[in-house]
Amino acid sequence: MKSIVTSLLLLTTLSVFGDDRTVGTSPWGPDDEIGRLNLMTNKSRTEILSRIVDGTTYDLSVEYFIGMPSWQAAGDPHYRIWMTHTPHGTVVDDPLNLGKPMNEHVSYTGAAVSMYTHMGTHIDALNHFGLDGKIWNGFSAEDYAGDRGWQKAGAENIPPIIARGILIDVAAGKSLEMLPDGYRITREDLKKTLRKQRTKLLEGDVVLIRTGRMQSYEDAAAYMADSPGLGLDAARFLVEDGGAMIVGADNLSLEAFPSELETDYVPVHTYLLAQQGTPILELVNLEELSRDQVYEFAFIGGSLKFRGADAAPIRPIAIPVR
Amino acid sequence: MKSIVTSLLLLTTLSVFGDDRTVGTSPWGPDDEIGRLNLMTNKSRTEILSRIVDGTTYDLSVEYFIGMPSWQAAGDPHYRIWMTHTPHGTVVDDPLNLGKPMNEHVSYTGAAVSMYTHMGTHIDALNHFGLDGKIWNGFSAEDYAGDRGWQKAGAENIPPIIARGILIDVAAGKSLEMLPDGYRITREDLKKTLRKQRTKLLEGDVVLIRTGRMQSYEDAAAYMADSPGLGLDAARFLVEDGGAMIVGADNLSLEAFPSELETDYVPVHTYLLAQQGTPILELVNLEELSRDQVYEFAFIGGSLKFRGADAAPIRPIAIPVR
């Protein structure tokens, strides 16, 4: 446990945000629960969809399996799947009182799953991290956090996402297969890669950062250990300069650890979610986009509507645009 | 339990399929695990995507919450969500050894879920029901069904779906709000509704049948009780005459009960999945499409890639086409 804790500890302190950091107030009004997802409009969707010329699709999601990568430092459940009905078991159990001949003829298979909501390709809702007991737009845990999730900003509020997607292939930008362990992506890394790719960010984009870490996905220990990730200033660049609606990456926790702030062990999460109302995508598979050098695309995906939840799985696709 | 069992029992016998029913052999070769999803091609995707002119989207999925509808006759897990981390609990537990001030400042929320794979809007994989120990394309439980699912035809094989979608609003076709309890939809119902809607089925369609039952979704008992559903001959019409790639509906179990066959308690499932290689969509929310009389659309959705599973949640969208 010691080693895990140490890895979360703070090395340096940025003056960017002082101890007076507080959650953001939504420009979309006191009832707003989705933050920058408000940037998505019929017009913005029409615009990106009208640029599709071909049915080539890129599947941006990963598989769920026993042994898959997951964050275990805080004791959350692993992904598990188990069989509630099998062709043979049904013959023995006869759970529906149908008799042996029926169960032998009709071969029934059923399964159940359990998981932490932050497993596989998923989106963080704005209630995942807050500051001082409040989340984005000032909703308080005192008033809204119950035993079944939050009554505000839960995953069920996230609309289906159709937006311009941008891959920033930082690994390729540095001519690397994968960023080094623990590497913290800077504002300059992003700007340089965008220039190299000849890509420009626009307000409302889904911006996906590639570290290359996804190549280790099938080896959970390797995938999890000391991942490269986003720095706080780089995150600020994406939202404040680039206008990103969603920020995502191919690693598990988006940001690099240890934290840059003494008073916040996940400053990129609290900055994006609680201060800027910007949902986060994690574990996005960007390998094929990288291989084909597809940097701009229609991003289309719908996350599961888990009522009250702080995150939900999503299987998004990318369709290149002209 | 008796009453549930009785409701699954067979009242009449159709001569459509005798006792010699066996699983289908794939025309796409001995390795095929996705059946009619092979009908989806770059060309078919391009065709439907190129007909989109507007960013209006319809969310076809339902919410997950404690108390939501689910099939309980065979003892499967209900949907459950629980909090593994709350802003207050983290202060008490300090699971990451960060100390009280840090936990009071950074407000962490995490949740976990468990569910049967056939809950909420979902797609049935081809291994969900088989005949005589085999599933679509002859894969046997003996060889391929383990304790973590099937090594063949699992949900991870289902590609992202982009296809022409067709709503057959049978309830509206009969000028009803909702089909009566237990109503079994016939081939004639489908043909009549298609005529009334001026819609034609094409090979490769995602065909979605509306019974109106979704209006009761928030009242699980009402939603589940004696649902209207598809009859076997109607299912044959959709695949054999209409060329459907996927068949779905707004109820939980697609087909009407009790079964029409003495020897098969889920003949529509075994026909579609095991004999025709046709995945099934259930619990699809078709209310808004019905309200706006949108009968033809681009259907876009990606189901979760649960390795080996017999079904997976999906949050598809519909985008009207010209």
Add this chain to the structure above:
Amino acid sequence: MKSIVTSLLLLTTLSVFGDDRTVGTSPWGPDDEIGRLNLMTNKSRTEILSRIVDGTTYDLSVEYFIGMPSWQAAGDPHYRIWMTHTPHGTVVDDPLNLGKPMNEHVSYTGAAVSMYTHMGTHIDALNHFGLDGKIWNGFSAEDYAGDRGWQKAGAENIPPIIARGILIDVAAGKSLEMLPDGYRITREDLKKTLRKQRTKLLEGDVVLIRTGRMQSYEDAAAYMADSPGLGLDAARFLVEDGGAMIVGADNLSLEAFPSELETDYVPVHTYLLAQQGTPILELVNLEELSRDQVYEFAFIGGSLKFRGADAAPIRPIAIPVR
């Protein structure tokens, strides 16, 4: 849902306890977390053990199975068991990379379970119900209730129980097979039955009340519906007059519903747990003791030490004494 809620609503109001009810302060000091279990001493154990003359034992626990009775009004998980390893599944999956011949020779079976802690024969810890945010002895949820249970009064603190056990067979006392639905046991019922049985209560007893409801255990719906149970004044008699260390019964929720108090929907629970520091046993199988008219016995049982939990399963036994 309506009907369930109504059944919890309060019909009449007793003046027994007003709105000024507060949690009890332990006579065993400010650190006490087990309340009246402090009555158990080496001397008390020696006393009852020395009266055993014969090895006849009564198993007081029920079985756990899918479909077993459980309280479902508040959305808690049912009991579920599933196979993580089966002889056949292991051959297909080879989860330990041992190869097919090994898996065919060594036939491995493993299972997992999940459950609400209040299922099957179990004991309620003192943190299960409190008043105004505090539990027995003044420990507050604010200070001690985290995401993994309470840091005070959790089930891990409950010692193995060896004590004089007393059956009060109220059903038999009234010459009934089973008390009527919803029957609320009174102080007079208990006194009369004790007289009839020629049994006297002593300080430190485990007192078990028989309603006869256990006869319906295999039929969960019948077992759960409108159970007879203990009234508040009867509970006061057991503790204040009788000196009971633990109070238990053969039904699921010990007390009768609807509540006798307008301001408390579970007044017997809050009285016993929060005010008197008296753990509660539920779902105790008393049928064989009743059949053999065994009213006094050595009660021996150890509940599982779930750290922080508000209850834990127990499989106690009764051994008649001379």
Add this chain to the structure above:
Amino acid sequence: MKSIVTSLLLLTTLSVFGDDRTVGTSPWGPDDEIGRLNLMTNKSRTEILSRIVDGTTYDLSVEYFIGMPSWQAAGDPHYRIWMTHTPHGTVVDDPLNLGKPMNEHVSYTGAAVSMYTHMGTHIDALNHFGLDGKIWNGFSAEDYAGDRGWQKAGAENIPPIIARGILIDVAAGKSLEMLPDGYRITREDLKKTLRKQRTKLLEGDVVLIRTGRMQSYEDAAAYMADSPGLGLDAARFLVEDGGAMIVGADNLSLEAFPSELETDYVPVHTYLLAQQGTPILELVNLEELSRDQVYEFAFIGGSLKFRGADAAPIRPIAIPVR
């Protein structure tokens, strides 16, 4: 994974049992599902109970908590506990529609747990390991193993256990705090320790072997890594020479790894369970018995009656006898 697998591989081959090993046939008849537990009789219970002179009890069980030791090589669920109701969450959620004042007054706490059945102090049922598709007494997986466990030899059949208990403190016998990593206990170790302790085994005993490993229980990684354990010949001595009814130990998997047999990766388990009908106790806390040099005692404990399960938790106690 590799390393785990290697640790299960076989180094040497004993000639003790050849490849012709088969499951045992019960001397208690073709219906027997509990094997050597048949040795327990009213007489045997009376005998040991009558030797109790004092109420001193030893709690032989461990606590369940998130992070506790568990065998993870085959992907089984860890122990998890989560709150389904908290005093604060209930105020926010109002799951019973009781209103805020009621929920603020009555402070409700409820929790749920999930676990592999082989966690914490537990007993293995005879269906846990078999040979060639059969378990003790010839019951086959083909006929009796369903999706909810076995219809034969499940944990619900295990009676409450009251028997003579014997501690064989092998660590102390060798004047060690703890046996060395990976140490395989021999027949000679057991005989020598029994002589040193001046203890004799009798038919029907619960024999508990102390390796000292329990001292690392709170540090799961240390507890699990390369544990000392029982050798096959030592197990044979306990049953065939000593007459043991149950064999247990303070480590997780009883036996030492890697296996002594090329064809069986858990030969002590299959010998005891499948061939000799001898249940196994694991994770038994023997530290206090060792400290007080209590080698003979009344062993009293009841395992949970999980229907069909291959193991169940138990919280046994030891009471010294004269």
